[in-house]
Amino acid sequence: MKSSPxxxxxxxxxxxxxxxxxxxxxxxxxxxxxxxxxxxxxLIPINGEPLNVDLSLELSTIRExxxxxxxxxxxxxxxxxxxxPSLSWSHLLQDKEQLVDNVSxxxxxxxxxxxxxxNAVNAPExxxxxxxxxxxxxxxxxxxxxxxRFRCNLEHFETEEGSNCTLKYGSWTYNGGILNLTNKNNQYxxxxxxxxxxxxxxxxxxxxxxxxxxCCPEPYPxxxxxxxxxxxxxQGGMFSWKK
Ligand SMILES: *[C@@H]1O[C@H](CO)[C@@H](O)[C@H](O)[C@H]1NC(C)=O
Ligand SMILES: *[C@@H]1O[C@H](CO)[C@@H](O)[C@H](O)[C@H]1NC(C)=O
Ligand SMILES: *[C@@H]1O[C@H](CO)[C@@H](O)[C@H](O)[C@H]1NC(C)=O
Numbered sequence: 220m221k222s223s224p225x226x227x228x229x230x231x232x233x234x235x236x237x238x239x240x241x242x243x244x245x246x247x248x249x250x251x252x253x254x255x256x257x258x259x260x261x262l263i264p265i266n267g268e269p270l271n272v273d274l275s276l277e278l279s280t281i282r283e284x285x286x287x288x289x290x291x292x293x294x295x296x297x298x299x300x301x302x303x304p305s306l307s308w309s310h311l312l313q314d315k316e317q318l319v320d321n322v323s324x325x326x327x328x329x330x331x332x333x334x335x336x337x338n339a340v341n342a343p344e345x346x347x348x349x350x351x352x353x354x355x356x357x358x359x360x361x362x363x364x365x366x367x368r369f370r371c372n373l374e375h376f377e378t379e380e381g382s383n384c385t386l387k388y389g390s391w392t393y394n395g396g397i398l399n400l401t402n403k404n405n406q407y408x409x410x411x412x413x414x415x416x417x418x419x420x421x422x423x424x425x426x427x428x429x430x431x432x433x434c435c436p437e438p439y440p441x442x443x444x445x446x447x448x449x450x451x452x453x454q455g456g457m458f459s460w461k462k
Pocket of ligand 1: 321352360
């Protein structure tokens with residue numbers, strides 16, 4: 220990410236002037252110890268009801284569109300949110316003037332949802348640090364920034380309507396009766412998307428599906444992000460597509 224000297228300067232300014240709003244080191248330490256002690260990285264935090272895990276996507280770059288192999292490579296942040304009420308520390312620091320609102324903690328101390336892109340062609344490459352934010356009420360936000368390469372039918376990539384590339388996510392081991400994957404408000408965003416002279420995004424949308432199989436009564440939810448992309452023409456917006 221780019222950070223201009225001006226922004227850095229403003230941040231330092233803000234830091235200096237709101238130093239009194241920072242948490243005491245001792246409080247943060249107490250919270251970190253509490254979270255590490257309470258959490259079990261191997262145990263899904265369910266308690267009689269399915270665990271809601273919300274997923275949204277923030278696309279930042281399309282790296283490559285390989286029409287020969289039918290593969291697209293992107294860089295995107297997945298915003299994954301769930302709640303483990305047993306990690307809540309609201310009661311711990313009650314006598315403090317300012318409660319520590321959230322702490323940043325290594326994901327190795329936490330259970331994290333096994334959400335995978337089903338149509339990825341290789342393991343996503345993690346470009347960010349494996350840190351998650353745990354809030355005082357037990358809500359956890361994990362935002363891995365990843366390079367993801369996935370399969371897509373690119374037959375129409377060089378046509379006016381473009382190709383629809385679906386990135387399909389779901390839990391690898393849990394059905395919806397245990398891990399309820401959601402996409403609240405059909406979220407996706409592109410605020411950090413960088414324009415590319417090679418590709419054009421015509422549209423992007425998210426949808427959640429629930430499937431049932433003849434074998435079993437359990438629901439199987441998945442969340443899809445559909446990217447409508449086409450090759451950019453170098454003719455200033457005029458189309459010259461051959462059919
Ligand atoms: C974490 O806490 C800070 C205040 O210390 C707050 O500004 C920020 O919005 C919180 N983040 C989340 C994800 O709750
Ligand atoms: C892609 O999706 C859009 C919107 O759903 C649809 O209008 C269009 O026909 C689709 N294009 C192809 C090639 O399937
Ligand atoms: C999963 O979450 C959705 C959206 O919040 C909700 O409508 C649905 O009832 C939940 N499913 C289960 C099995 O809890």
